[in-house]
Amino acid sequence: MGEKRPYKARNPGGGRKKRKPEYDAGKKLKEQLDAAVVLYNSEMSLQAIADALSLNPIKARKLLITAGVYGSDTAKLVRQTFNTFRETQDYSTAVTSTMVALQLSRPSVTSYLPYEKGVYFPEEAEAENISAGAERQRHYRAVVALRKDPCEVNLWKCVVAFRGYKFKTMSSSPFTYTLKKGRGDEFTKELWIDHREGSKSLALSSVMLAYHNIGKIGEVVDRPKALGDIRGVSYIYGMFYRFGLIDMPEKVKEKMTK
Known part of the structure; x- marks a missing residue:
């Protein structure tokens, strides 16, 4: 057996950093x-x-x-x-x-009992209003529902759940998107992409068109264009991978995780 290493106490506050240190x-x-x-x-x-x-x-x-x-x-x-x-x-x-x-x-x-720890926030609550744990649960539920029953309704719910999430394109370029609300306080069917080139819109119809071009849920899609010649497909490609709708070639995944 090797020589035992001396015990080293953890520094107060050490360990994994909070994903949302600003959340209170x-x-x-x-x-x-x-x-x-x-x-x-x-x-x-x-x-x-x-x-x-x-x-x-x-x-x-x-x-x-x-x-x-x-x-x-x-x-x-x-x-x-x-x-x-x-x-x-x-x-x-x-x-x-x-x-x-x-x-x-x-x-x-x-x-009829008062809150002791936190407060409930609806699914429509913005990401900054919920804890990192609650956000992860929101993502998990949306992805499981979509994989269990792939359909446009559950895909839209996934889109709503992941607003503000940091995705990556095939070239490892990070981006997020937001949704705006219209009449009746409902989300409009348009994603506003926040990328290094600035903000641009992506119609939900384009997302749905790419969805229907998937041959089989979970299959490997070599490149974004394989989903169709669609405006904003590079963003859709990254979203679909995170949603579990498609898989990527191993070399692409390795590049994205660096």
């Missing part, structure tokens, strides 16, 4: 709480508050409960029951005990 869950929660309270104090209905914050009413109510401004007989009963159990039980066990005592489901109980 507490700050984001406070911003949501402040916005909800302002709307609540203006005598808006729970549904109207939820619509304004792009949340469902249950999540909006939970925000107001967290802020301490919302009250109802049910909310008061759940909180009192939970707090009694919480004196001798951990959080999860106290929730279960409250469920049994009040004959309520787990979602019903937790919906």
Whole structure:
């Protein structure tokens, strides 16, 4: 056996760097709480508050409960029951005990309890508003859904999920894209590519055209032009690889990972 190396303590704060060092869950929660309270104090209905914050009413109510401004007989009963159990039980066990005592489901109980760590953000939330972990989960769910059921609907959901993600073209040139919202607060069918040459638009119809030119999901596509003579296909090629729709030759992947 070789000679043992002396133990070297890790430096405080050492290790893997955070992907989003600027993300502050507490700050984001406070911003949501402040916005909800302002709307609540203006005598808006729970549904109207939820619509304004792009949340469902249950999540909006939970925000107001967290802020301490919302009250109802049910909310008061759940909180009192939970707090009694919480004196001798951990959080999860106290929730279960409250469920049994009040004959309520787990979602019903937790919906009347304040947030303790972070805050829910909808799928439409911008990347800077969610943690790196939540963003990875968003990407994973979108890719799995697309691979399980390849269709235009799931491809569009993947496009929405990956806005702000750093892709690479075949030549290893990095790029991202954003989506803008139009009427009805819905995303328009146009991707705005942010590349070193500046910003340019890419129509969703071009993305769908390239998608239908794929012979078999997951097959190796040698070059972008193999997807068709389509404007912006070099970007689509990098996106499709990340979405799991196509594979690349090994030499190309090696170049992209350098």
